[in-house]
Amino acid sequence: MSEAQILLLLSALRALAPLALALVSLVAVPLIGSPRFGAPLAAATRARYLVVGLLLLSGGAGFVAGAGVTSTLSIGELTINPSQPGRLFVALGGPIFAIIVAVGQGRRAGAMGQVALFGLAVIDLALAIPVGLAPITLLLIGGTSLAALAAGGKEDAERARAVFRDLRSAGVLITLTVIAELLRASIPLSATDPAYATTSSLTAGVALALSLIVLASVGAFPFHHRLVRMFDALPIVGSLMVGVWIPAAITLIIFSELSLLIAAVNEPMGGAVLPILVATGAFTMLFGGVSALLHDDVGEVLGFFAVGSSGWLVLGLAAVITRPSTLAPHELVIPATLVISLFGVWRAAVRRRYDLVSLQELTGWARHTSAIGLVLVGVAVAMVALPGSAIWAARAEVIGASGSAITVVIALIGAVALFASIIRVILIGLAQKSHVVERTEVRRVTHPVTLAMLAGALLIAGAAAGIIDVESAASELLRPGIEATSPPAELP
């Protein structure tokens, strides 16, 4: 093997490490379940250990390989250039999903691990290719396929309907992506003839189409139903990956695309996109926060919490349009994802320990299982974040860019309601223990899985709260796509 071939192999390994590990799981998970590796009854446990190992490896590979020229793979005209945000998603996502799979201990832990592995690989790959049609489409189809994989194996009508909703929105959003690409590519041509649509109206069209993709993906009001039902019906790994992590990657791509677009266009953008986004963002936070406070089902509380948190991203969209040079909205994406994921860790732990979905039946859970209680305290700390940290500055900049006092007030009430929804669950946990909670067997705190959960919760909360600096790595602008294809020959 020549030196050039060795270098190519190394860059391929560095560039495609998460994907390679996901592909390894396709062979390794069924293999480890075979009788030659142990008793058939313990197959699910072996699969769980395996996928936890692979997820940790994937996270480690994302961290070690990093982004940069040594990880860039060029095959013909195709360049796969891992981005910092992509690698950050993998480096954080690997351990987080490993904890969820380990804590959940479900019968389908192997399949759930594969959902997480492939989800992280798709995110890494999508953020490694130039922004535009291809990465958004890749994430949308990846999301739908993973939702189907997560829902499989159980004849549950609610699960199937949740995937059906996702399929429908993927069909609409991929079409919308093509239309956005078409309008974006038409902008340079619009100056060639006054009869064409103006640059400002085309820019508004692109902004509207891309904003709709973000609104529907992250589950902002009025597109929240899909996300809430997903959290209610799908396993936690699937709902987090499809409802939170993949939409977060889509949001980062669209932030980058809009930053580049708005910065390149000299004319002011037409239409009412901006006020719509500002109003939607603020109302989404309020709606999500109040709904999370009022619901009793744990899945729905988490779903509405995710909806409310997405309000920050919608306000971030408005901020990108107002100030295309700002990186504050980019810095909010990872912390928001981490807070919801930590809430997901809590849900997986509660589900595993109590197998209950109603908060009324879960009274006293925190007194009975204090380790799980600490995870939710971590969520509350992560939500508030460290005063004076970069996250507070980013939030202030995003909310300030809205330019409306009413919006600021509504968004702040929404943020308080979201925090209150967490405090409410903690208070329920500190109340008198219910009979079911009282009877539930408790695992000792020194159990390896409990220790891993606590250590993970500490790290996730630290990263989300800005104590560990991760958000700045997500603020790298993604690579712009190749400029619009050459205009038709007949154009003047």
Add this chain to the structure above:
Amino acid sequence: MSSIGLELPLTIIATLGAALAVTSARRGAWIALIVTATAVALLEFQPTDTLPISLVLRLAAVFGAILVALPPGLLTPQALTHDLAPRRIVSTLAEHPVVVATALAGLLLGTIPLALPIEGSSTLLRSAGVALLLIGLPPLLTSRYVEATARAAVVTLSGALLLRAAILGPLDALSSIIIASGYAALLLTGTAVAGQLTKAEES
């Protein structure tokens, strides 16, 4: 590929196929979708001397996914003769006058330049694109049936891609691969979910 020679018949076939794909019963709809996907791919990639790899990938993805999704016994000559009989096609379309009217309106609307820099582009491609978008979107947004929704998604996406191709030409290699896998994912997920839903409702 000349406009009069192939684009016109392909446009008509794609539009007719799309209308049947969203209105026919299960087996007929799958056949119509195969026809539509083929016509759309030929219109989009415009093969001349050589067969573009993107076209081969697109057709392989769609045909492969439909083969998995097909109900058993679809490809028997008897079934095909039954579903492709002109009388049956006409009666299916006659039962859905709104879809036919939408298709015709789409074809007409596509001939009008929509203030985008598209005067230099192919009118027929644009017409087919707008028609497919208008045919596919309503069932994609409203249908209660999973497989019908997946087929409507394929029709709508095909329309958007035709509209794009009318102005910007065919997709680049990477986007083409991803879109081809998107078609396959939509169809396969639709079939899997439909099966899961049926089993869940039966049990």
